[in-house]
Amino acid sequence: MYGAKHEEYKAEDVIGFLGEHPHGQLVFSRTGKMQDKVLLADTLLAFEGVPTVLRIGEPREFRGKWLYTYDVAVGPDPSAFDSLRIQGHRIFTAEKDAAYFDDQIRRDEAWYSKVRRQAFWKREPIDTTLRDNVAYMLSLEAGN
Amino acid sequence: MKILQQPYKRDVLLIVLAGIIARLIALPWAQTVHADAVSRVHIAYEWLLDPYYIKEGYWGPLHHYLNGLFMLIFPGKVTGPVVLNILCASLTAIPLYGFAINVFNSRKGALLASLLYVFSPIVWWTSLQPLSEVSYGFFLALSLYALSEGTRDKPEYRTAMFAGFFLTCAAAIRYEAWVIIAAFTLVVFLQRSWRYTLAFWSFAMLFPAAWMIGNHFEYGDFLYSVNQNDVWNMGKEGINDDVSAVERMKRVLFFPWSFGSNVSPIVAGLLAVALIRAVIKKRLSKDQLIWLIPFVVMAAVFQKKAWDGSLMLHHRFLVTWLILLLPFVPVIFMGTKWLRFRTVLMVLGLISVIPMTFLWNKVHYTKRLGEGVLGQAMEELAMGYYRELQIIPRIEGTDTEDLLRAINGAGVPGDGLMLDFFGWDRSYYVALHALPNTIVMYGAPCPTPS
Structure with a gap:
């Protein structure tokens, strides 16, 4: 297959x-x-x-x-x-860190498209918008 | 053959040339990003190392043979198959134009139909990497054109056999053509004699018959290839596990929306209105009306299969709709009322297709259409299914290229490379260009030549 x-x-x-x-x-x-x-x-x-x-x-x-x-x-x-x-231990920490959310957003086509749209309307580089989204997800994670 | 007369001959040559040149200009920016394309490259490469007659399996074999042949001509794993696709995408203008001229005798309509196909976003995207849709579309259009040659009174059996042969080639690339064999057979039966129909059908069924026998002997299932698709999509991928109202709406909207995105909403709207008016007001001849059958059949099949989850929502499948529906563009120019206005609108539609693709994913659909099922469905479609509308296939960011460089820089012959799955495009892009002996865990087993 x-x-x-x-x-x-x-x-x-x-x-x-x-x-x-x-x-x-x-x-x-x-x-x-x-x-x-x-x-x-x-x-x-x-x-x-x-x-x-x-x-x-x-x-x-x-x-x-x-x-x-x-x-x-x-x-x-x-x-x-x-x-x-x-x-032994796991290869990555179980805690969802910035690298985790950065990877998560970039491999999810729909999520990444939304970030791209946000960047377009804010007229800023996509990496800046992505960083803001990662920071937002980290704040949500910290609240849990 | 009318198409060999001027000015038709000059028109199609210019379109073909424009299609090839535009793609060659885009080629340096294009990357083979689709996992299916990578798998197809590897299958063809393996086949080329030890050629044999493929008598059974999941994917039809003709695309592998053609890819292998073009790999022989052009060095490397990707250039040859992409050149094949560039040629197929551009050359499809000839049969599409020829069909529109034969059936509608409208130069303007034929010109716009073939331009819309050659420069539609999804035909761009699939022709710049080794996917199977455009080569299938080429053979399908050839069959369509061959059947439009000759007349009811002077049937040429040679064209029936050619049409059947081209359709069996399409069927040896993609299974959509198997259903089209039935639809075309009905068309031919309604338009020509039973002898002509039999000649066409016998040739068209050559591949399906051989493939079903091969699959029966190997897997005990005549329709193994088709059934296996359902096993994967609905069984392993679980696409029917949680079907919400939004998901249902997405399945209903996807292909009509994809058609609008790929030919522009202006052209799609004009074509829909023109066809409905022409049918209601009986402006179409019997033969023209009969030629609508294959599109109606395939549209119904697509909608039904999308609804029940057995057809994935991919823009590239739209090639079938484009081939079967675009030749009806001349209907838009029927009658004299508002003709200049309709022509201007059509030209606007044509030149807006590609620029508009950069806007579809910038709209906030839930703000425009509300938070209801329709708004959410459009939001999810535009955000989650945008990749195939990007004209030039390319991985965003430099990290995948950096990773690839590091892998190839440190690897020595005989080394293995085990990749965790990190998305279809990125994982398989690395698998394609990394040193041999690669395995993608949690992806699809992909034969990498050693």
Whole structure:
């Protein structure tokens, strides 16, 4: 199946991919779903249901997208994810920060269009309007 | 063939040339942003590495063959398929013009119909990236034109076979053409002999028959491709899970609104009024009236499928409406009353189409139409479905390009790239241009050549 239709996370896809490519790069999105499937401990990263642990490099941020390099660090170990669960943490904070809302607005076509319209009528650069919208969302979040 | 006579020949050549030149000027700014386009590029690239006869599957195979062929001619993954689309979009002017001349004998109408098609926003947008609509539209228009050649008294079986062949090509690209086979068959049956109808139908059914047999043997389902679409849209994507009154209104309004946005509300309004008046006042000949059947059938199918959620709301699907309805533009020029005024309005409509697309997403619809279902539906349509009206497909901001540069700068051959899904356009744009061996998690499985 091809084209713009969502597939679910499948651990076997990740296992197969890492088996074929033990080195490479990973991109995580601040609003993406992959953050729910990985745990991080220092420089080690594990995927849910995947018996392989990766060693990752320092991330580089590209506006809501984090780029890591990876190498397979530990060979197959069925309890890899569970052992990382003890000391590991989520890749991003659970708190919805500015990066989260910036990414959220920009990937939502309708929301971003509204920001674009707002910028047009206010006669200001779209990034300024976007920043104001992010600040507004953060204030709402702080109120909750 | 009237179209080979002057001044018709000069008209179409100028339109085709204008369509190609305008697109070539826009090409440096265009990016392949649609996930379907990226998937189509990768399928064609894989196919080109090891060509074979595709006998079953989800998407019709002809677009993959054509993309592969153009990849052979033009280096790289994207240039060839985009050149194919630029040619198809511009060359469609010829059969559209020819049909309008054959059926209505109106040079002014034929000229405006083909200009409206070639320069409509959605034809621009789909022709600047490897999507399938404009190549399908080209074959559909060729079939339409071929069927308008010859007369009832002097049927040329050769044109029936050509028309069937062109339609089977359209059917091998997009499934809308399968329904159109039935509509065109009815048209031909009402206009010509049963022998002519049989000749047309036999050729038109070549691909659907072969494809259904292939899918039956592979998946046990003759209509696997069509049924699979419903499984994904309604099952996995869950587009019918929560259908509010606003959502229903959006589904009702989408394609008529899209037509208005793509040919201008002025042209859409004039065409609707002119057609209704012509039908009521019996100004159309029997043959002209019969040619309305395919549009009426397809409009009904689109509205019904949009209503029940089995047809997604994409402007690019409108190509079918444009091909089947724009040849009726000459009806606007029937009669002599207010003719100059109608002509001025039509020209205004034509030149306003592209500038107006930059305004549709600036209007506050809920302020203008109220907070009711209609206002909310229009607000959501204009805000949420604007991307395809942007004329030149392009990702906003520089962060995706920056990310891509960093990935390609650090990667070495054999490396893998795992992308979290961060929106269809951005994720698949990176997947298209990054080093090979890419997987997009939570996206659609997309074959990336290694």
